Amino acid sequence: MEQFLQQLLNGLAVGGIYALVALGYTMVYGVMKLINFAHGDIFTIGAYLGLTLLVSCNIAGMLGPVGALLAVFVMVALLTALVGYLLERVAYRPLRNAGRLSAVVSALGASIFFQNAVMLIYGARFYVYPDFLRPDFTVHLLGLNVPGVRLLVIGATVALMLALSAFIQRTRTGAAIRAVAIDPGAAQLMGINVDRVISLVFLIGPGLGGAAGLMVGIYYGQIDFTMGWSYGLKAFTAAILGGIGNIPGAMLGGLLLGVIEALAAGYVAMAWKDAIAFMVLILILIIRPTGILGERTAEKL
Amino acid sequence: MKLQDIRTPMGFGLAFLLLVLPFLCNAYWLDVCVSIGLYALLALSLNVILGQAGIFHMGHAAFFAVGAYTTSILNTLYHWPVLWTMPLAGCAAAFFALAVARPIIHLRGDYLLIVTIGIVEIVRIALLNDVGGLTGGSNGIFGISRPTFFGFRISKGIQFYYLVWCMVGVSLLLFHCLWHSRFGRALNYIKEDDIAAEGCGVNVTHYKLAAFVLGAFWAGMAGTVYAAKMTTIAPESFNFMESVIIFAVVILSGGSQLGVLISTFLFIGLPELLREFSNARMLIFGFAMMAMMIWRPQGLLPPRRRRYQAGALLDRSSCAARESVRGGSAV
Amino acid sequence: MSLLRLEEVSKFFGGLVAVNDLSFDVEEGSIVGLIGPNGAGKTTVFNCITGNYTPETGRIVFDGKSIAGLQPHRIVELGIARTFQTIRLFGRLPVLENTLAGRHCRMKAGLLSCMFRTSAQRREEREAVARCMDELHFVGLAKQYAEPAGGLAYGSQRLLEIARALASDPRLIILDEPAGGMNDQETVALVDTIKDIRNRGITVLLIEHDMRLVMKICEKLIVLEHGAMIAHGKPEDVRRNPEVIEAYLGADDEKW
Numbered sequence: 009m010e011q012f013l014q015q016l017l018n019g020l021a022v023g024g025i026y027a028l029v030a031l032g033y034t035m036v037y038g039v040m041k042l043i044n045f046a047h048g049d050i051f052t053i054g055a056y057l058g059l060t061l062l063v064s065c066n067i068a069g070m071l072g073p074v075g076a077l078l079a080v081f082v083m084v085a086l087l088t089a090l091v092g093y094l095l096e097r098v099a100y101r102p103l104r105n106a107g108r109l110s111a112v113v114s115a116l117g118a119s120i121f122f123q124n125a126v127m128l129i130y131g132a133r134f135y136v137y138p139d140f141l142r143p144d145f146t147v148h149l150l151g152l153n154v155p156g157v158r159l160l161v162i163g164a165t166v167a168l169m170l171a172l173s174a175f176i177q178r179t180r181t182g183a184a185i186r187a188v189a190i191d192p193g194a195a196q197l198m199g200i201n202v203d204r205v206i207s208l209v210f211l212i213g214p215g216l217g218g219a220a221g222l223m224v225g226i227y228y229g230q231i232d233f234t235m236g237w238s239y240g241l242k243a244f245t246a247a248i249l250g251g252i253g254n255i256p257g258a259m260l261g262g263l264l265l266g267v268i269e270a271l272a273a274g275y276v277a278m279a280w281k282d283a284i285a286f287m288v289l290i291l292i293l294i295i296r297p298t299g300i301l302g303e304r305t306a307e308k309l
Numbered sequence: 310m311k312l313q314d315i316r317t318p319m320g321f322g323l324a325f326l327l328l329v330l331p332f333l334c335n336a337y338w339l340d341v342c343v344s345i346g347l348y349a350l351l352a353l354s355l356n357v358i359l360g361q362a363g364i365f366h367m368g369h370a371a372f373f374a375v376g377a378y379t380t381s382i383l384n385t386l387y388h389w390p391v392l393w394t395m396p397l398a399g400c401a402a403a404f405f406a407l408a409v410a411r412p413i414i415h416l417r418g419d420y421l422l423i424v425t426i427g428i429v430e431i432v433r434i435a436l437l438n439d440v441g442g443l444t445g446g447s448n449g450i451f452g453i454s455r456p457t458f459f460g461f462r463i464s465k466g467i468q469f470y471y472l473v474w475c476m477v478g479v480s481l482l483l484f485h486c487l488w489h490s491r492f493g494r495a496l497n498y499i500k501e502d503d504i505a506a507e508g509c510g511v512n513v514t515h516y517k518l519a520a521f522v523l524g525a526f527w528a529g530m531a532g533t534v535y536a537a538k539m540t541t542i543a544p545e546s547f548n549f550m551e552s553v554i555i556f557a558v559v560i561l562s563g564g565s566q567l568g569v570l571i572s573t574f575l576f577i578g579l580p581e582l583l584r585e586f587s588n589a590r591m592l593i594f595g596f597a598m599m600a601m602m603i604w605r606p607q608g609l610l611p612p613r614r615r616r617y618q619a620g621a622l623l624d625r626s627s628c629a630a631r632e633s634v635r636g637g638s639a640v
Numbered sequence: 641m642s643l644l645r646l647e648e649v650s651k652f653f654g655g656l657v658a659v660n661d662l663s664f665d666v667e668e669g670s671i672v673g674l675i676g677p678n679g680a681g682k683t684t685v686f687n688c689i690t691g692n693y694t695p696e697t698g699r700i701v702f703d704g705k706s707i708a709g710l711q712p713h714r715i716v717e718l719g720i721a722r723t724f725q726t727i728r729l730f731g732r733l734p735v736l737e738n739t740l741a742g743r744h745c746r747m748k749a750g751l752l753s754c755m756f757r758t759s760a761q762r763r764e765e766r767e768a769v770a771r772c773m774d775e776l777h778f779v780g781l782a783k784q785y786a787e788p789a790g791g792l793a794y795g796s797q798r799l800l801e802i803a804r805a806l807a808s809d810p811r812l813i814i815l816d817e818p819a820g821g822m823n824d825q826e827t828v829a830l831v832d833t834i835k836d837i838r839n840r841g842i843t844v845l846l847i848e849h850d851m852r853l854v855m856k857i858c859e860k861l862i863v864l865e866h867g868a869m870i871a872h873g874k875p876e877d878v879r880r881n882p883e884v885i886e887a888y889l890g891a892d893d894e895k896w
Contacts, residue, residue: 043419099599106606113560116553117598124592248423283434286427293420294412483755490754491747498730498741505728510716510745510808619736619785622773
């Protein structure tokens, strides 16, 4: 039982990270019907930027651990948001009216580009995150010893998701994003600047993805330049699992995928955990072809 | 761009070039050309699924792997001659495709895309974990023998070159006939509008599955050639990145077979040309992928319109035609 | 004998009753109109017949065979062809290939005969092209056979959908608003085309909003409101039916 609960909490922490990355996929998909394959690599960039800021700028010395954490967090989110914005302008905007798969290939190219750019700048080895930021306390919860970092990651992802939900549901800008997701043409006619909404989505999604990269660095203490490929694929899986284009779906899908993986790794076999995650995805899609929260849009005949 | 108009001479020029190429280049580039031929086989078969039927399939490496492993296991364990295993490798891949595609074939666009990616990953992990004790885990299988062709042993680069490119030639011909038939049109209708296709009497599920099975069969045969050429195979040769490359080749091609060939040369040849940039070559490659799509979003060469001998039928007066259609049933 | 018979067919969408306990017959060789105000469930009835929807209750019998729940392509093979209310041509493909789509289910060549171009396959292909050209002559689009379907005028696109449906040798053709988007002249020509289709021995079931057209060609009308039949019979009887008048005046300003 204790092992189960520990696995569950671990799954929730990893799942929260998947969910943050999945939000980037799903928001972009929502407004552009594009799978942004480069999103996983923006996540990597976030992790490396976080490392650089922490190691080279001595922020911790100036602001103390908590202040440094917050400052780096914000800076990473802003910088990766900028990368996302530029990505959209350069690689996707010229292809907006082309076939959907052309943009997908452009995205795959961007992914290869980013991954190799990181490798060229930092080298092909893995890096260890400075551990002075890693909270070293443990919390006693329901008879469990829970590492503080696990709670920190769960707390941060939940907070970010709640903030994003509030933004999408409560603000005028959020309404504009929802409108463009439903019908860009109609939204344009209603006076919404579709280009601006898309740019905004390409700021928010990559910003969240970059922040998630930083969290992985803190949580696992180790990063490498290919991590975006596997995390990106997992997060994309999570977005599909929940129903792509659907924001609560991405959150649910991410958490679910994290838990499934943790349980598979704990109870079946570590080596099969990725395969099991995909098998669960396939099973769920066979039962619900548009994901758990995906709309079943009956095509009008 | 006048690529459309010079297509036939371009095709002949390419064919001639391919015929004499082995005498013009060194062993290294010959090897690259064998690779290009293999990828061309894979891309031509994926083109049936992705280009012609419009099914978002990013998992072609899985079928390639099934073929390669079938050949390797039959050859190393049971000592079957390599070329004899080719039809079996094709069939194994085709059956595998049928089994995995059947339950998921009704999924739409991007949902199918992630599922096919998932299939590649599941296959790769299964191979890594030495499923059934046959696949040799992460080391893979080595000691696959060279193919013999009626007593003639194929081992040199140039022999593989002609073997592979002959297969490409035959595939081009067969897929060309397929494209200009009822079958090719059915795939085309499905790509344009699957609901309308079904409503006109096209069995959409059947044709989608048939496209998958046919593409997988070809990928399986390509797997045989790959195993024979490398003599050793490992799970990492069939990862998601391989699928991505084949996928990108087909999208950049625009859908025509000549386009697929040119696009394969660009995708597989370019990284080799960039060798001198050593570490930066994949960076340039990624950038080139973006640039090529932005330069030609519709792909290099869209398929040519099918031609029909219908002009002669125009002369019939419409009245006569009406009578003939009515047949004897006119009241 | 009736070619098509609906027996107590109902179709729900969530809590909404789109078709409610509907029964009617279509006699072989007749032209039958299905009319009713917008949202009455006419197209839903069509989609149940053509297999796009599966009705929750009831039976649909075509030529003595129950067809409810079969896949659409099976129903085409059995001899029911349709056109779509929102035109669904293969816009980028030439006119002739659109017609060949209808012919597809009457052709037999399999994967291997297509790949190896057997003589039977080539003969079948020639015959199909000739047959489809005949159908294009029939609707008057033969000259445009090589143009992309998406470039045709709206009225011509509707005719092409009819040609595509006819190419599948149907015994019953189902036309969903064939005159929608046509001008007066085209509508007049359409009346002749529909009569010619019937004269070829093909039964016609149609939805149409143009009441002049319906009154002119239909031998029998079925009036739907809220998914249920409120009247049926000869056009002149139906138009005098007070319930029908009420339904139409209550709904929108359709002209009789």
